[in-house]
Amino acid sequence: MVKVLQYGVGSIGSKAVKALVSKPWIEIVGAVDSDEAKKGRDLGMVAGLDRRLDVEVYGSLAEALKHVKADIVLHTTSSWLDLVEPQILEIVENGLSVVSTCEELAYPWRRSPEAAKRIDEAARKNGVVVLGTGVNPGFVLDTMILTLTSVCISIDRIEAWRVVDASKRRLPLQKKIGSGMSVEEFRSAVQRGRMGHVGLRESLDMVADCLGWNFDYVRESLEPVVASKPIETEFFKIKPGQVIGISQSIGGFVGGFEKIKLNLQMYLNAENPRDAVKIEGVPSLEFEVKNGIPGDEATVAIIVNMIPRVLSAEPGLKTMKDLKLPFAWLKAF
Numbered sequence: 001m002v003k004v005l006q007y008g009v010g011s012i013g014s015k016a017v018k019a020l021v022s023k024p025w026i027e028i029v030g031a032v033d034s035d036e037a038k039k040g041r042d043l044g045m046v047a048g049l050d051r052r053l054d055v056e057v058y059g060s061l062a063e064a065l066k067h068v069k070a071d072i073v074l075h076t077t078s079s080w081l082d083l084v085e086p087q088i089l090e091i092v093e094n095g096l097s098v099v100s101t102c103e104e105l106a107y108p109w110r111r112s113p114e115a116a117k118r119i120d121e122a123a124r125k126n127g128v129v130v131l132g133t134g135v136n137p138g139f140v141l142d143t144m145i146l147t148l149t150s151v152c153i154s155i156d157r158i159e160a161w162r163v164v165d166a167s168k169r170r171l172p173l174q175k176k177i178g179s180g181m182s183v184e185e186f187r188s189a190v191q192r193g194r195m196g197h198v199g200l201r202e203s204l205d206m207v208a209d210c211l212g213w214n215f216d217y218v219r220e221s222l223e224p225v226v227a228s229k230p231i232e233t234e235f236f237k238i239k240p241g242q243v244i245g246i247s248q249s250i251g252g253f254v255g256g257f258e259k260i261k262l263n264l265q266m267y268l269n270a271e272n273p274r275d276a277v278k279i280e281g282v283p284s285l286e287f288e289v290k291n292g293i294p295g296d297e298a299t300v301a302i303i304v305n306m307i308p309r310v311l312s313a314e315p316g317l318k319t320m321k322d323l324k325l326p327f328a329w330l331k332a333f
């Protein structure tokens, strides 16, 4: 039995709890959340299962570990490595491996090499494994692309698209793409630096490092998608002219040529949602997942499916490219 501690019982953490209870090889031993309203309550009720799990939500990791013993932590609190690093280090220093949905942890080696080194050293010293993953980053614009490249002998260029209809996604996601903002509010949020999807850079870096590509420069763009008619979701009532999401891209250039471009569009009522990859090489390939991979379900699935991979890996900070082939873990562990 693998003893799991759920760290962060928000939208994704709650869905993770539902997935964890469906796995006979997993025992949820406790949870951690900083929200006062969740502290001290039963995890089943906090996660919206409508039944008690007889598992407590503690206000901090230190408090949780006074009461329970765990093998691994599922960590779903934040996208930013500067906020998450102390949380990950505390987990690691308590001798626990961790799978996190923190986007900047999915491949920190190029953008935050010092933080990556600190986490890697702490993980090795404590004999545990740290993995950042999810649907994106973690799969669609990195692991999925890299898997396709395994049947190519040479590659000139890669372009990939993830188009997501955000109207069916969770509230934090609809918020983070700027739903309901004016274009001015959107642009000033971009200036402040915490707007848009986090993780395109991490996906690009992972693919580039695997393929041995070094860029002369990297170009990123982030634009609002604006409503042309009224739109209503479970959480927002949008008027024409208000922001309904993002159109974001990143490209890596060599000698003025764009070797790789990753495009992400996430907006309410997006047309033709899909995940697609085009590889120009030998052989050239085109691949498409119609309607796209459902983000929340896929994130929860991949963090649970990676638990056996993490528990059998060598200690250190790992990324999806370092671990054994991922697949749905339907068997016992």
Ligand SMILES: NC(=O)c1ccc[n+]([C@@H]2O[C@H](COP(=O)([O-])OP(=O)(O)OC[C@H]3O[C@@H](n4cnc5c(N)ncnc54)[C@H](OP(=O)(O)O)[C@@H]3O)[C@@H](O)[C@H]2O)c1
Binding pocket: 007, 008, 009, 010, 011, 012, 013, 032, 033, 034, 035, 036, 076, 077, 078, 079, 080, 087, 101, 102, 103, 133, 134, 135, 136, 137, 138, 170, 172, 173, 295, 296, 299
């Ligand atoms: N890689 C991927 O593909 C992927 C996919 C989905 C989600 N994500 C990321 O995963 C993270 C979680 O997503 P979400 O939608 O579940 O967000 P969320 O609903 O905001 O949930 C985060 C939860 O963690 C709690 N929390 C925050 N800081 C904490 C701390 N220091 N200690 C303990 N608990 C803390 C929050 O409590 P408060 O409410 O009190 O802050 C909240 O309950 C986000 O950063 C999201 O972007 C990544």
